[in-house]
Amino acid sequence: MVSASPVGAEPDLLDGLDPEQRAAAGAPRGPVCVLAGAGTGKTRTITHRIAHLVRSGHVSAGQVLAVTFTARAAGELRTRLRALGVEGAQALTFHAAARRQLRYFWPRVVGDRPWDLLEGKLRFIGQATHRAGLATDPELLRDVATEIEWAKASLIAPDDYPTMAVRAQRDTPAVPSQIAEVYRAYEEIKNSARVLDFDDLLLHTTAALEEHGEVAREFRDRYRCFVVDEYQDVTPLQQRLLDSWLGGRDDLTVVGDANQTIYSFGGASPRPLLEFTRRFPSATVVRLERDYRSTPQVVELANQVIGAARNRPAGSRLRLVGHRKDGPEPRFTEFDDEPAEAAAVAARVCSLLDAGVAASEIAILYRVNAQSETFERALAEVDVPYLVRGGERFFERREVRQAMSALRTASPEMGSTDLVTIVRHVLARVGLTAQPPSGGAAKERWDALLSLVEVAEELAHTVEGADLPRYVAELEQRAAAQHPPTVEGVTLASFHAAKGLEWDAVFLVGLAEGTLPIQHADGDEGAIEEERRLLYVGVTRAREHLWLSWSLSRHPGGRRHRRRSRFLYGLLPDDHPAARAARTRSVKDGNAKPRCRVCGGPLLETIEIKLARCARCPSNVDEELLARLKEWRTHRARELKIPPFVVFTDATLVAIAEQRPTDQRGLVAISGIGPTKVERFGADVLAVVRSEQGQPRG
Template identity: 70%
Template sequence: MGGPLDGLDPEQRAAVTAPRGPVCVLAGAGTGKTRTITHRIAYLVREGHVAAGQVLAVTFTARAAGEMRNRLRHLGVEGAQARTFHAAALRQLRYFWPRVVGDEPWELLDGKMRLLAQVANRVGISTDADVLRDVATEIEWSKASLIGAGDYPAAVTRYRRDPPVPPDRVSAVYSAYEQLKSSRRLLDFDDLLLHTTAAIEEHRAVAEEFRDRYRCFVVDEYQDVTPLQQRLLEAWLGGRDDLTVVGDANQTIYSFGGASPQGLLDFPRKYPQATVVRLERDYRSTPQVVSLANSVIDGAGSRQATARLRLVGQRPAGPAPRFGEFDDETAEATAVAKRIRELIDGGVPASEIAVLYRVNAQSEDYEQALTEVDVPYLVRGGERFFARREVRAAMAALREAAARAGEGTGDDTGGETGLRELVSGALEPVGLSEQPPQGGTARERWDALVSLVDLAGEFATVSSTPTLGAFVAELEQRASAQHPPTVEGVTLASLHSAKGLEWDAVFLVGLAEGTMPIQHADGSEAAIEEERRLLYVGVTRAREHLWLSWALSRTPGGRRSRRCSRFLRGLVPDQARAPAGSPSRKQRGKRSERCRICSGPVSDPQEAAAGRCAQCPSDIDEALLSRLREWRTERARELSVPAYVVFTDATLAAIAERRPGDDSELVAIPGIGATKLERFGADVLALVRGESERVFRT
């Protein structure tokens, strides 16, 4: 059993031995924060500053709390409480309930969905599971942010939320849900924090007993505290300041759930006498990984500069991070799988390797690629691609469509475009729409369906029989191959679900604009910076081997119009990029690097599509745009496909703004390749010239 000061570096020792009172430990990734927390508790107990039973340490996951308790036991500390916020609140509420309420404790709900479905009917919104899950997320965010049902619509504007249904409808569901819950004497997990806070704030005897019991508080991952958790913490403290907080503003990635680093950033201001210690010695990662992590976060704004940490690698030197630019996502996944196979063959355990992506829908390519090289894998925080509810529903719809068409082996669908159109049409009833829907769950479902459409295009380019029936058979074969027995394997996970974990080798994939940062973050500087921190978290998960890659096109043969994430600008070696002399690269440079009006640089795909920077005014021809939309509707009806299969709204807007005069100018617009030029080019150019009567007559 070691002593509380054994094996500490100078900064950790300073944090452990800081005087009793407010202490703020700014602890970077891999700097030993859990070690520091537990050794501080052990030191305070050994020195007689506090009894073990008077310590309450809180963190955010049961795994982290369990690790803390285990380390405290090894340090000889018995009786200190280490729990999640919710577990601590549940324990306290059960104890004080008879005194505060005076009857049997209310039942704790396992989930909100059943009650939300009941109230959704009453207020007139969809009871679709995806919509309800997103409404539940909004209610959870509101309660975590101390926002009542009546204040929700105004908060949506203030915080730039993207609700799945109109804000007044969410507010109505929220209010009805709370009323129904109370009438049935039920509590949800958020109520544990709310009711415990109220019990302490409103009942003096309860507050006095609690504060006499607990004298010393420790909060881990303080950058992730929500306003509700902060209020509960203030109730626990009751004006006292025997508080140690540990956090890293660089790792704030849960703002969508109400988390805020403000408490961490404001701690020295709130407690001017606080001891502030910075832990920047990184014991997890090689200096090469640490250097890249610092470079990624250095690009952030200066708002949090005083709390920003600059890591210093303590491990021996390792391999340089690898960067890779690929023609398409399939090629990217194939290269990742090949490198993983090499690492495993070289002695790296499969369980020490992770592939991390921004959204769960990206997993399918990696599931397939790893299967092909005989590498076992585990999907963390989500189901395997073909096990997802929306994918199973899509497979059923495709089987039915194939049966209706009388297909199976022989009827040609017309190549890549034809098969994509058939698949798109079949998936429209199960949720595929022209534009991505609002709400996180619905958007993930939509992304998975789009992935199936892209797979259809890929299949058609390599198959000698590109029929719908043959494509369904291909999907079923893939699904069968991707259900091996559960074994120890490579971890496939989203960046959010990787927080708090680490591996010897980490592959960060899909690092292209529109995915990292995610497209819907572009309207807010704060959202963009959170995306940067998410990438930083991904980089700092790697101990030794780090791979960062992106694809220029979604599918093989697709238009190579994507660009590397802005967060990697200036960090990517030239040799990592696609050959500079290739025709597609030259075309991409001409299309996306200069504004056609002011000749200045353009910085995102939307600007590239319009051919101008955001500073220059739009000169879109509204009459032409109206003619294009009318034409698209007619063509989509003739082809029996959704309108976006012909051209998306963004592509039509770019045509109406750029007004191409010939084929070469038309294909320079993103979204128009050789196939669409052949099928629709003559019509579009005629419309641009004002020959709408000829187009609609033919």
């Protein structure tokens, strides 16, 4: 682990950091790579690093540009930097930073009025698909938009799209050549209208810096220190923009976790993070593995989930260590059908609320947005407020826009009444009643208006003499930064939308094969591993309470054909009812045929019997252990001067790597390993298994 002796920093600036955080924050200027596991304090670390560089005189605050991927994360960086006394440092999303720069340099590089930003591209994509002779239904347009966004983020031009889409094994909504035709037409229509989409902001800013020396010089004189958060999510386009910002310099700090790479479908890649030291051989590298967010029980489950990943690169092998006090064990529950699962989750939410857990500290997370409806209905039936994350933005909701319009025009008539009373009075005109509606959409609107009152209460408490104009300015600033107030309600969100958030209690629902991993990922090992990382992200959102559940059927009384997610195998305790059911399912005929250790079904083929798993059930082979077993077999075969398969066949090694026996009884239980093989090789094989299990998996 890297250590550092910060020079010139005020003694109290780094005092509150743990040794690894301190090493990263206090490292000298130059390239720094922070490999930060979930809940390890990465935002605290990088903001203290910026403050340290500013206070020690390495850089002025105005020369710092920190970029991340969401407006919320950028706002959090700015807030924390202000709290550390750093005023003037820029903390923005990639797109917001590029938009500012492009607007400033546009007259010089284009010489025309800056083009407007296209807020929604579907209208233009609709025109382009029509021109290409394709259908224009909304679902197809959204899928085509996704492909165009992937291509631009990956620096792929229309002419190159067909080849690159096939090479990347894209699941395209139409023939790749047709998508390329739509892509080309979209660019033409957009340029004719003199508008830019969000990807153009990055493309044109990069071009301005690469092709205009005076623009590059002016920018690089202004910004000298760069920080990139969530670096595992960078796309080739964002990396190229970052390179043009740097201009060959190395004053760069990156923070990321390859285990949380979940946006590969959009062009993101952890490669720049994992290859950072190849590009900057003198870089300081610090690993943050102390988890301050979650209980040790949640942390251990997270380690188990990601520890089973295949072909993990060295830079992703973080093993979290929980630093909170013990909490309850994660719970696993199997249900007959989805409504039963949703009803049980709603009942458990009620128990948490009765125990004093705030509704805003509870989340229900799922793989696809279509899963939310069943849980929305279950929560409504027990009168629990909720909000669906990833839907309409808070400040774009109709009732919120109406409320802000009313507040802007209210000040002349309100006299000297206190702020909270004024706000309540104004919002009563747009639907804020004294008592909440019983539920549904009306309750959602009421909750949104009440949250505006809570912002007024917060402002009145923290700003002396706060009045209505000051309050309206606060709301407009939040709207511009996309920083909505907390609405008191249970959060429903997809795993993707939950990234970067955390709650006291988290329910991970619908964890069945075909949903997680999603069905279209099957057959693609990279896609399957990204699905595993999604589950890891879900698990690490929980601070204390964690429930994982799945259902065997969609509808009550339906055929119970589903199986729990392959990612849960090995996580359930042996005495868990679902694990017992899998071992004993389908044994009514009373025969002695060997049965699948996963689903309980009969095994018919020789290879199935060898693996103790039917062909349709997913493998949970430990690839690292399998590699070590093959290495041992090769060495042993050479010693004995016999072919490797005489020691053990490949199928037997796969069975060992899947079942991971810990004693001779476990070895003998694997078909094809008899007493002679156990006597000859058993001790060696068990030693390999034990050494693999003893290695850090993070």
